[in-house]
Amino acid sequence: MRDQFSEGLKTALRARDQRRTATLRAITAAIQDRDIAIRQENRGPATNEEILAIIQKMVKQREESFAIYAQAGRADLATVEKEEIDILNEFLPKGLSEAEVDAAIVAAIAATGAEGAKDMGKVIGQLKADYPGRIDFGKASGKVRAALS
Template identity: 60%
Template sequence: MRDKISSALKDAIKARDARRTGTYRLINAAIKDRDIEARGQGKEPASEQEILQIMQKMVKQREESATVYAENGREELAAQEREEIAVIQEFLPQPLSEDEVQAAIKDAIAETGAEGLRDMGKVVGVLKGKFPGRIDFGQASRFVKAALNG
């Protein structure tokens, strides 16, 4: 993942694409911040999973910012945030559709033998293990709860 980002940064610099260059540099900075924090605690550099989480957090922050900008009539800033989201999402795995999420939840319930809301954590844990970064777990939790209340 780090190599892909570095390579994309080099390509963006060569192409003189200011938006992509800036966004890739922001991604690298966030990853380096995480690495420095981990080093201070005697831990390993950020793993692929942690890099995905960092980028998902960056997307979420930009979505919130774009919404605020749009609500306040700053459409040019909202558009800038949306462009950055598109660049970051190039590195993220494609999210599952709602139907795919529902099917994954049914499979996870069957796999864990979940019978009630007490087993919700088990089901969500299986989903997180099988589909990291591909499911919105806020939404999935509601679906799991509904399925277990059945």
């Protein structure tokens, strides 16, 4: 994934695309921050899963900002946030549809042998392992809870 970001940054710099350049630099800086934090734990550089989590967090932050700017009537700032969200989403794997999420939850419940709400952590852990970066776990946890009750 790191190569993808560096190549994208080079392309954006050549094209003089300021928004894409700034967004890719922000991604690179966030990854470097994570690498520094990991180094203190005596581990190697951030894994692809950790990088996906960083990008997802960045998307979520920009979505919140977009909503605030849109509500405040600041279309200019909302547009900037929307453009950054679109750029960040290019690097995320395609998310699962609602039907696919439901099927994944049923499969995870069967795979873990979950029987009640106390087993919710097992099911979420299974989903995170099987579908990293492809499911919004904020929404999926409610569906898992409903399926287990």
